[in-house]
Amino acid sequence: MTAVAISGVTKVFNPGRPDEVLALSDVDLTVADGEFVSLIGPSGCGKSTLLRLIADLIAPTTGTVTVAGTTAAQARRDQAYGIAFQQAGLFEWRTVRRNVELPLELRGAGRAERRAKAEEMLELVGLSEFAGHYPGQLSGGMQQRVAIARALAVQPPLLLMDEPFGALDEMTRERLQAELLAVCAATGTSTVFVTHSISEAVFLSDRVVVMSARPGRITAAIDVKLPSRDEAGRQAPAYFDKITEVRKALRG
Amino acid sequence: MRRVVPPVVVGVLALVLWELTVTLGRVAPFILPAPSAIGAQILEQRGNIVDAALASGANALTGLIGGTLLAILAALAASRFRLLGEVSVPFAAVLNALPIIALAPILNNMFESTSSVPRRLVTGIVVFFPVFLNLLRGLREVDPVHQELMRTYAAGGWTFARKVRLPGALPHLFTGLRQASSLAVIAAVVAEYFGGLQDGLGARITSAAAFTAYPRAWAFVAGACLLGLSFYLVTLLLERLAMPWRTRLIS
Amino acid sequence: MRRFLAVLAGLLTGAAAWEGYKAVGNPDGTVLFGVRVLPRADDLSMPHLWTIAERLGAPELTGGRPVWRVVVDACLFTLGITTAGFVAGALIGLALAVAMQRFRVVERGLLPYVIISQTVPLVALAPLIAGWGGVLMPPWATVAVIAAYLAFFPVAVGMLRGLQSPSAAGVELMRSYAAGWWRTLVTLRLPAALPYLFPALRLAGAAAVVGAVVGEISTGTRGGIGRLLIEYAREATSDPAKVYTAMLGAALLGLLVAGAVSLLELPLMRHRRHVEVATL
Numbered sequence A: 001m002t003a004v005a006i007s008g009v010t011k012v013f014n015p016g017r018p019d020e021v022l023a024l025s026d027v028d029l030t031v032a033d034g035e036f037v038s039l040i041g042p043s044g045c046g047k048s049t050l051l052r053l054i055a056d057l058i059a060p061t062t063g064t065v066t067v068a069g070t071t072a073a074q075a076r077r078d079q080a081y082g083i084a085f086q087q088a089g090l091f092e093w094r095t096v097r098r099n100v101e102l103p104l105e106l107r108g109a110g111r112a113e114r115r116a117k118a119e120e121m122l123e124l125v126g127l128s129e130f131a132g133h134y135p136g137q138l139s140g141g142m143q144q145r146v147a148i149a150r151a152l153a154v155q156p157p158l159l160l161m162d163e164p165f166g167a168l169d170e171m172t173r174e175r176l177q178a179e180l181l182a183v184c185a186a187t188g189t190s191t192v193f194v195t196h197s198i199s200e201a202v203f204l205s206d207r208v209v210v211m212s213a214r215p216g217r218i219t220a221a222i223d224v225k226l227p228s229r230d231e232a233g234r235q236a237p238a239y240f241d242k243i244t245e246v247r248k249a250l251r252g
Numbered sequence B: 001m002r003r004v005v006p007p008v009v010v011g012v013l014a015l016v017l018w019e020l021t022v023t024l025g026r027v028a029p030f031i032l033p034a035p036s037a038i039g040a041q042i043l044e045q046r047g048n049i050v051d052a053a054l055a056s057g058a059n060a061l062t063g064l065i066g067g068t069l070l071a072i073l074a075a076l077a078a079s080r081f082r083l084l085g086e087v088s089v090p091f092a093a094v095l096n097a098l099p100i101i102a103l104a105p106i107l108n109n110m111f112e113s114t115s116s117v118p119r120r121l122v123t124g125i126v127v128f129f130p131v132f133l134n135l136l137r138g139l140r141e142v143d144p145v146h147q148e149l150m151r152t153y154a155a156g157g158w159t160f161a162r163k164v165r166l167p168g169a170l171p172h173l174f175t176g177l178r179q180a181s182s183l184a185v186i187a188a189v190v191a192e193y194f195g196g197l198q199d200g201l202g203a204r205i206t207s208a209a210a211f212t213a214y215p216r217a218w219a220f221v222a223g224a225c226l227l228g229l230s231f232y233l234v235t236l237l238l239e240r241l242a243m244p245w246r247t248r249l250i251s
Numbered sequence C: 001m002r003r004f005l006a007v008l009a010g011l012l013t014g015a016a017a018w019e020g021y022k023a024v025g026n027p028d029g030t031v032l033f034g035v036r037v038l039p040r041a042d043d044l045s046m047p048h049l050w051t052i053a054e055r056l057g058a059p060e061l062t063g064g065r066p067v068w069r070v071v072v073d074a075c076l077f078t079l080g081i082t083t084a085g086f087v088a089g090a091l092i093g094l095a096l097a098v099a100m101q102r103f104r105v106v107e108r109g110l111l112p113y114v115i116i117s118q119t120v121p122l123v124a125l126a127p128l129i130a131g132w133g134g135v136l137m138p139p140w141a142t143v144a145v146i147a148a149y150l151a152f153f154p155v156a157v158g159m160l161r162g163l164q165s166p167s168a169a170g171v172e173l174m175r176s177y178a179a180g181w182w183r184t185l186v187t188l189r190l191p192a193a194l195p196y197l198f199p200a201l202r203l204a205g206a207a208a209v210v211g212a213v214v215g216e217i218s219t220g221t222r223g224g225i226g227r228l229l230i231e232y233a234r235e236a237t238s239d240p241a242k243v244y245t246a247m248l249g250a251a252l253l254g255l256l257v258a259g260a261v262s263l264l265e266l267p268l269m270r271h272r273r274h275v276e277v278a279t280l
Helices: A047-054 A072-077 A096-107 A111-124 A140-152 A170-187 A198-204 A231-235 A237-251 B005-024 B035-044 B046-080 B082-096 B100-110 B117-140 B144-152 B157-194 B201-210 B214-242 C002-024 C049-057 C067-102 C104-119 C122-132 C139-163 C168-176 C181-219 C225-234 C240-265
Strands: A002-013 A021-032 A036-040 A062-067 A081-084 A158-162 A190-195 A207-212 A217-223 C030-032 C035-038
Touching (some): A002 A190, A036 A198, A047 A062, A047 A158, A047 A190, A081 A140, A170 A198, A217 A237, A231 A237, B005 C104, B035 B046, B046 B117, B046 B157, B082 B117, B082 C002, B117 B157, B157 B214, B157 C122, B201 C122, B214 C104, B214 C122, C002 C049, C049 C240, C122 C181, C139 C181, C168 C181
Parallel strands (some): A036 A190, A158 A190
Antiparallel strands (some): A002 A021, A207 A217, C030 C035
16 A cells, blocks of 8 residues: 555646746655655755645645545544644643644544553653653753654654754754664664755655656656665665765756 | 843932932922822832732732633634634734723623623723734744644644644743733723722722822732732743743843 | 725715614614614704714804804814824833843733733723823823823833744844844844834824823813813803814824824835734
8 A cells, every 4th residue: 555645736826816936846746655755855845735735734726745544634534644844833831741642632532542552662762751841851862752752642654854954063963863763673664754955855765756856757767775764774885875875866 | 130230220310310200309209209299108108008909909910801702712713714714814903903991981881880890891992802813823924834734634623723723822822911911900900090999009009099099009019010010920920831932022 | 095995984974874874763762672773863962974074064153253163173183182192102112022031020010911901991091191291291282191000001012912923034144243232133133023013003003093082081180172062062052063072173183193103104114014013
């Protein structure tokens, strides 16, 4: 089964008005189960729009979006995906644990179950000891880890991420990339990851989807098969070859 | 230490300077009584000050609670119904710029001038505006990330209001309440200058001034200041209790 | 335009509520548990709106000037006092804010008092300033003093916030240009403070109006709208509509001052972001 299937999708903002924009033009994309796909491209190429279409935060003008075998709208109602944004978007009035519990709460899960699940997710991102803290007391990187734990809390088959590490410094970013890969491997989650960093896309992904702007469309899809995804992987010649390939695709 | 010492030094210096100016400069008490004279009056009149402060405090508290409750209901309604919000905000902003305290003599007419109702009503009306305007702003301002997130959770309108909108507006509610708590005391005290029942601090200040007992009048002003300060501090305390995630209160 | 329509709609709703209550309310008010919770609806306590309008046109006393002339004159008198107090208070507030920004020790020593003074009813001092009239200054000036000290606090606090608002990067940039404190103040801090200054000035304007009205009442200064309010309130049993004309005058004064402050802001605040300033 495929995690995400997008076919013939076009998105027009403000149709029929002077400020009409063709944000996405005739996009096809499939993400297989357990696959990690990055979307990369210049600003305005519609990569965030594409992610929001999968999340059913906006509706396509034409074409169909299928998530986990059903419509995107149904998938959203089923909480079939977890999502994380560039801003952690934590609720400052909830403790870290209660932030992670939120999606479970809205699903109607019982107190004990919520708590157990939240503890498990915080363990996964290495923040168990901060469960009782408020977000305001955490650093930016820690907040983003809480946001990832929250996205994973309902154990969704699909993870959607919109530049989640964009606001972090390089060291924190590399550590979180490694953590994210470990989490995805442990849970078997499929991931769609929007980024504007070539190295990040190459390091994380099974496939890097390159997009171009005006109108936003997919120009290339590059399969990445790194020998390993760790420190050694970051120094492997294959890694640099792929970076060059993506860079060329972005320019071409 | 660095935060406490300078204000204390300034306070003590100001008091000493004040005392010296008045005694050495032979300033007449009707212009400025000496702090020592005021202090003596505070001790002598402490019973009267407490009684008058309790009367004014009760008026301020009733008006504060009534006005706040009404403002909360009004803000909820105005955030729920778009048209109401669009109309009420500019209107409230204009009314807020008017000297609302001038309503006191009219309210004395409409109700008995021998009851506490007019003063409490003035206080309630004065309190209403800052709470309403601040809370409504808070209810309207929702982090777009939170909005998208709740949409991905397929959360309905009521869930959204309960989990996001209301807790998110709490800081704004308290911003309004902080202003309102001080305004309540000011309105309750000053409303008595406009007539009506005369059992509070405002009446004590005017009657002492009328008898040219200026140190005594200043003593009642000091009582009014203490009352205002205690209202403000209680509000700060409530704020800390209601929002444990905020570590810094006054930025 | 929308603001104007909104205010108009609010006024019409208010007028409808007033006349509606007069039509259905108990003329003697509603008493619950010995407390009158709803006002008397008789013509003595709540005159018809058209009675108030007629009263504005009728002479103040038999054969005297029409009431509206008296009210407008009183408004202008108080407007003068308010302006004097507002300008003095705003200038002192500005100077204090600059001093607090320049010297940390001044800020540490004074700011707590400035903040505390906003939480306490200092306007209660008004009857005590009355003694200055005729001795230290003319009586009208005592009212201006009261208006000034109510106006000064919001300006001092708001302006300090504004002067401290430039980012560290901006300050460091000025340092790299070897600009001194004065140049930094003029080219960076003052422009950056404008969005903070104007909300503070609006608060100060409203506070100055309250100060002037309360000040006139407690100092017994004649000729202004505050005094008129009290005089007319005393005649309420025989001439109930009169006090409402004075109240309208007070409202007019508030509008005039708020409008004037907004006009001040218009040319300077174009293309600028607006910030919310809470002075407490």
